[in-house]
Amino acid sequence: MRRRTRRLLVATASLYVGTWTLNRSLRRVEGGSMRPTLEEGDLVLVVPARLVGVRRGDVVVVPDPREPRRRTIKRVAAVAGGSVVAGGTGIRAGAGEVVVLGDDPTASTDSRVYGPVPAADVQAVAVLGVRPLRRLWRAPATPAPPAPRRRSARS
Numbered sequence: 001m002r003r004r005t006r007r008l009l010v011a012t013a014s015l016y017v018g019t020w021t022l023n024r025s026l027r028r029v030e031g032g033s034m035r036p037t038l039e040e041g042d043l044v045l046v047v048p049a050r051l052v053g054v055r056r057g058d059v060v061v062v063p064d065p066r067e068p069r070r071r072t073i074k075r076v077a078a079v080a081g082g083s084v085v086a087g088g089t090g091i092r093a094g095a096g097e098v099v100v101l102g103d104d105p106t107a108s109t110d111s112r113v114y115g116p117v118p119a120a121d122v123q124a125v126a127v128l129g130v131r132p133l134r135r136l137w138r139a140p141a142t143p144a145p146p147a148p149r150r151r152s153a154r155s
Contacts, residue, residue: 025045025046025047025124026043026044026045026046027043027044027046027061027071027073027124027126028041028042028043028044029041029042029043029044029073031107032104032107033072033073033074033102033103033104033107033108033109033110034059034073034074034075034102034103034104034108035103035104035107036103036104037059037075037103037129038059038073038103038129042129042130043129043130044059044073044126044128044129044130045126045127045128045129045130046061046124046125046126046127047124047125047127048123048124048125049122049123049124049125052125052127053125054079054098054119054122054125055076055079056076056077056078056079056082057075057076058075058076058125058126059073059074059075059076059125059126060073060074060075060076060098060100060122060123060124060125060126061073061122061123061124061125061126062074062100062117062121062122062123063121063123064109065114065117066109066114071123072100072110073126074100074101074102074108074110074111075100075101075102075103076098076099076100077091077099077100077101077111078091078092078093078098078099078116079093079098079119080093080094080095080096080097080098080119081093081094081095082099083099084099084101086099086101086105086111086112087105087112089112091111091112091115091116092116093116094116096118096119096120097116097117097118097119098116098117098118098119098122099111099116099117100117
């Protein structure tokens with residue numbers, strides 16, 4: 001009886017800790033700044049940045065510099081010492097900084113507006129996205145290329 005009770009307690013505690021961890025590790029995408037990689041309503045499984053590090057191309061969770069309590073999901077375009085040209089403007093990441101951009105520049109407020117963010121502010125790195133009842137994806141290193149445009153025949 002004692003062995004069974006102990007197993008039940010361990011199983012219950014494991015289930016509780018697992019559920020709590022998963023709940024803290026899932027983020028819901030709000031807005032369209034990461035289209036086509038992430039759509040509004042998608043869930044993203046994240047791990048703490050301090051455990052995996054942050055590299056160029058990672059999809060990350062950072063606080064919005066304009067509203068620090070609000071979290072945003074963006075892609076790291078440049079890390080310390082690197083630079084990127086976005087919207088016709090060069091953005092350089094200084095020491096201890098990263099440049100974050102949305103995959104859809106027409107719908108994103110990102111480092112083009114508020115500049116590089118401190119690398120220490122990167123809270124989590126996305127490792128898996130879940131499109132509710134549709135499909136799973138692994139966080140790609142770079143955004144998908146745009147679909148080629150078809151030319152229409154003119155008469």
